[in-house]
Amino acid sequence: MPSDAHPQKPEKILVLGGTREAADLARELAAKGLDVTTSLAGRTKEPAPVEGKLRIGGFGGAEGLAGYLKAESFTRVIDATHPFAKTISANAVKACEIAALPLDIRTRAPWQKQPGDLWIEVATLEDAANAPPPNARVLLALGRQYLDAFLDRTDCHFVIRMVDPPESPLAFASHEILTAKPSTDPGEEAALFRSHAITHIVCRNSGGHGAFAKIVAARGMGLPVVMVGR
Ligand SMILES: NC(=O)c1ccc[n+]([C@@H]2O[C@H](COP(=O)([O-])OP(=O)(O)OC[C@H]3O[C@@H](n4cnc5c(N)ncnc54)[C@H](OP(=O)(O)O)[C@@H]3O)[C@@H](O)[C@H]2O)c1
Numbered sequence: 001m002p003s004d005a006h007p008q009k010p011e012k013i014l015v016l017g018g019t020r021e022a023a024d025l026a027r028e029l030a031a032k033g034l035d036v037t038t039s040l041a042g043r044t045k046e047p048a049p050v051e052g053k054l055r056i057g058g059f060g061g062a063e064g065l066a067g068y069l070k071a072e073s074f075t076r077v078i079d080a081t082h083p084f085a086k087t088i089s090a091n092a093v094k095a096c097e098i099a100a101l102p103l104d105i106r107t108r109a110p111w112q113k114q115p116g117d118l119w120i121e122v123a124t125l126e127d128a129a130n131a132p133p134p135n136a137r138v139l140l141a142l143g144r145q146y147l148d149a150f151l152d153r154t155d156c157h158f159v160i161r162m163v164d165p166p167e168s169p170l171a172f173a174s175h176e177i178l179t180a181k182p183s184t185d186p187g188e189e190a191a192l193f194r195s196h197a198i199t200h201i202v203c204r205n206s207g208g209h210g211a212f213a214k215i216v217a218a219r220g221m222g223l224p225v226v227m228v229g230r
Helices: 020-031 061-071 086-099 125-130 186-195 213-221
Strands: 012-016 035-040 053-056 076-079 103-105 118-122 137-141 157-162 175-179 200-204 224-228
Touching: 012 020, 012 086, 020 035, 061 086, 076 086, 086 103, 125 224, 186 213, 200 213, 213 224
Parallel strands: 012 035, 012 076, 035 053, 076 103, 118 224, 137 157, 137 200, 157 175, 200 224
Antiparallel strands: none
């Protein structure tokens, strides 16, 4: 059969993003000259620029995503979302089934505990909130939407690291806000822990490199990490 009888559709890739890995992937694919669009939920006010095209906002569930994939003639979807973003990942599976498109799942593997780690492994945010002892000075390395579970711990001081400042004041009895992304340098993370006299870290087991420096720093300083599992 002549090759132009069924010309192959040019590849058009949708990266479900919101992570450093997704941004790296978009850069790699765009550098290869591929048609790549990154999709963000729109949670961050000023998202970092991405290579290729960018679209922002929900699709309206799995069916909405399937409709978008068909309407825009995508040929492939890559799920590079955060491992705790479960809904969009489930929607991607369903949407790719509906649209009969290949789905490449590139969500991060969880971190594994290593010798020297003092992890207090918990399954829920409520268990995480109960873990630090009274008078602990806790770094909360969690998104805004996960903080409420800690409000009742009026006996602890919280240092809350957030990418964007909160829209309304937080109702913690004792807290301070660090508007910053996590450093990728364990030395910088350790210096931050020292300067705030941190005794405990609370985070989720997100995996990946971007937020791993705090785990390395905590290991080096012998600080307990309350690790919320997936
Ligand atoms: N969860 C985290 O801890 C975390 C941490 C860092 C970054 N992120 C990033 O932030 C985004 C939202 O996280 P989440 O936990 O709120 O997600 P989620 O609970 O899985 O998704 C909730 C809804 O947000 C929309 N959505 C999520 N990711 C989207 C994307 N990449 N593009 C377009 N719409 C998206 C979808 O709306 P519709 O149903 O309307 O399509 C989805 O049903 C994700 O893209 C994730 O990669 C999340």
